[in-house]
Amino acid sequence: MSGDEVDLVVVGAGPVGLYAAYYAGFRGMTTAxxxxxxxxGGQVAALYPEKLIHDVAGLPGIRGRELVRNLLQQASAYSPRWLLGQSADEIxxxxxxxxxxxLTSGTEIVTRSIVLAAGIGTFxxxxxxxxxxxxGRGVDYFVTDLxxxxGHDVLVVGGGDSAVDWxxxxxxxxxxxxxxxRRDRFTAHEASVxxxxxxxxxxxxxxxxxxLSGDRSVRRAILRDTASGELHEIDCSxxxxxxxxxxxxxxxxxWGLRIVDRHIIVDSTMSTEVPGIYAAGDVTEYPGKVRLISVGFGExxxxxxxxYVAGDPSASLFPGHSTAIA
Amino acid sequence: MPFFVTGACLDVLDKSCIEECPVDCIYEGGRKMYINPRECIDCGACEAVCPVTAIASDLPLTEPNRPWRDDNVAFFESVLPGRDQPLGSPGGASGLGRVEADAPLAAMS
Structure with a gap:
């Protein structure tokens, strides 16, 4: 896939990355x-999809899952290229x-600029x-295709939202x-449990x-009751x-970025110390930084x-108002 | 740092919290666990699984919890017995291993 070119790569598909993808599309940049x-959905989808978020401007209360759905819809209006299930590796x-x-998948992409909306990093x-x-032979971390x-006997392990929803x-x-x-108490949403x-x-x-046992693929699982120590064998494929x-x-x-306590130092233009590389959201650090979703959207x-302006110095930094778009 | 470990963890050290923390920021001291205030991302995953409800938030901070919040900070920012500098932000508890010392309040409790 070498030779693919875009104006901007957004690293991180959490709320801030999705919003960056929207904004890049709004400015007419080709985006991946x-x-x-x-x-x-990033951290919101992976860690607390069912939590009500109360501090997104204009939304008095919205579940993480729903916020991600809305942001995805907003970003998708400009058809960015989605490169999911792979991480940014080398530049x-x-x-x-x-x-x-x-990318870790081997995919290569040429870009003028990168926005690191990397949150707390690679999950x-x-x-x-x-x-x-x-x-990969019967054991997976994600359910992507029901x-x-x-026809399989499925064993799901875990007590969070992903486990229960799947x-x-x-x-x-x-x-x-x-x-x-492993515990009697679930961390998943009460109604789902x-x-x-x-x-x-x-x-x-x-x-x-x-x-776990099997041949080419998993066939059986031995489960242990941690309270009694008893073992139970079940069929599971x-x-x-x-x-x-x-x-x-x-x-x-x-990448040569300045990183302090797992955060990337940026200036007031969100530029890192590496030309062409910007950062936004939880991953950034500067004097006065507040780690909130609303701050991330602004960043x-x-x-x-x-x-955009770095790529075209004659362009205006101000993008115009979205209300002007038909 | 909204989350910290209170005295309810003293000599319990169940460590369920460690299994949940996505950033490996819960450190093991001599008698209790400590959350690193500079590494915690405030996700709250640990709070839900503690069997003795030892994890508390400073939003809002209650008066009985205040000394434990401060003790939790002291674990990382003061020089612990047997060490010559503060732990600071080691960037992951699993790399550091168990710390054979406690912050002042936990040590004298």
């Missing part, structure tokens, strides 16, 4: 959005000043403590769904996966490990408009 997770400066960005699923050899579970979504297609969680208990899914707590995430800035620490508009 990169995120390590397979779905957009090389080309002779003409543009940047060659290489990595927390691995199952056992059965690593079955990853049909792939048709267990519920899989019921109509899977042959059976068992959900285990109640729905899970009413459903046909077998819910076992406080249980952990003791071992698919395992969904939804144990949450860890995050760090990973490859960005090698996204600042970063994109300043990046």
């Amino acid at each position: 959005v990169v995120d390590s997770l397979p779905e957009p 090389t400066r080309l002779d003409d000043g543009r940047i060659l960005l290489r 990595k699923p927390r691995p199952l403590p056992v059965g690593a050899e079955f990853l 049909d792939a579970y048709a 267990a519920l979504a899989l019921q109509p297609v899977a042959r059976s769904v068992t959900l285990i969680h 109640a729905e899970l208990h009413r459903s046909d899914a077998l819910v076992r707590t406080p249980f952990v996966v003791h071992a 698919r395992v969904v490990a939804a144990l949450g995430f860890t995050a760090d800035l990973g490859p960005l620490t090698r 996204a508009a600042l970063a994109v408009n300043n990046a």
Whole structure:
């Protein structure tokens, strides 16, 4: 895929990255959005999709999930290129000043500027403590295609929103769904947990996966009741490990940026110390910084408009009003 | 730093919180856990899983919790017994391992 060119790459598809993609589209820039997770929404979608957010201007209370849906709709109006499930890895400066960005998937993209809306960094699923050899052979961290579970005995591991939502979504297609969680208490939204208990899914707590076995693909799981120590063996041909995430800035620490306490130092134009690279949202640091979603949105508009003018010095920094658009 | 660990964790050290923290910012002291105020991203994932409800927020900060909030800060910003400089922001608890010391309030409780 080498040779692909855009005006701007947004790294991070959280709320701030999505808003940056919208603004870049509004300014007529061709845009690509990169995120390590397979779905957009960043921290909000991965950590608290059901929490009510009260401090987004003009929205008295909105669930994380819904906010992400709206932002996605707003950004999609300008059809950015979505490069999800892969992370920004390396940059090389080309002779003409543009940047060659290489992703972990091997995809390469040439861009004039980059906005790092990287939040707390690259999210990595927390691995199952056992059965690593079955990853991709029946064991997955994300449910992206429900049909792939048709007719399977599915074991879902975890107690958060992802685990419970996937267990519920899989019921109509899977042959059976068992959900285990290492604690009796779930962190998922109460209403979803109640729905899970009413459903046909077998819910076992406080249980952990003791071992997985199979041949080319996983076939059986041994579960351990951590209260009694008893082992239970079940048939399962698919395992969904939804144990949450860890995050760090990973490859960005090698880009020559000034990073202090996991934050990227920017100036009032949201420029980092690397030409052509801007940052916005939770990842930035400057005197007076406040880490709020509303501040992040403002920084996204600042970063994109300043990046636009850097690419075309004759252009106006002020983008015009969105109300002027038919 | 809205989240910190109170005295309810003393000699419990269940560590469920560690399994939830997405940024590995909950450090193990001699007798309790401590949340690094400069590394915490305020997501609240740890608060929900603590079996002894030892994790509290400073939004709002209650008077009984104030000393524990301050003690939590002191764990990282003061020089702990047996060390020659503050822990500061090590950038991840798993890399540091258990710290065989406590902040003043926890140590004398």
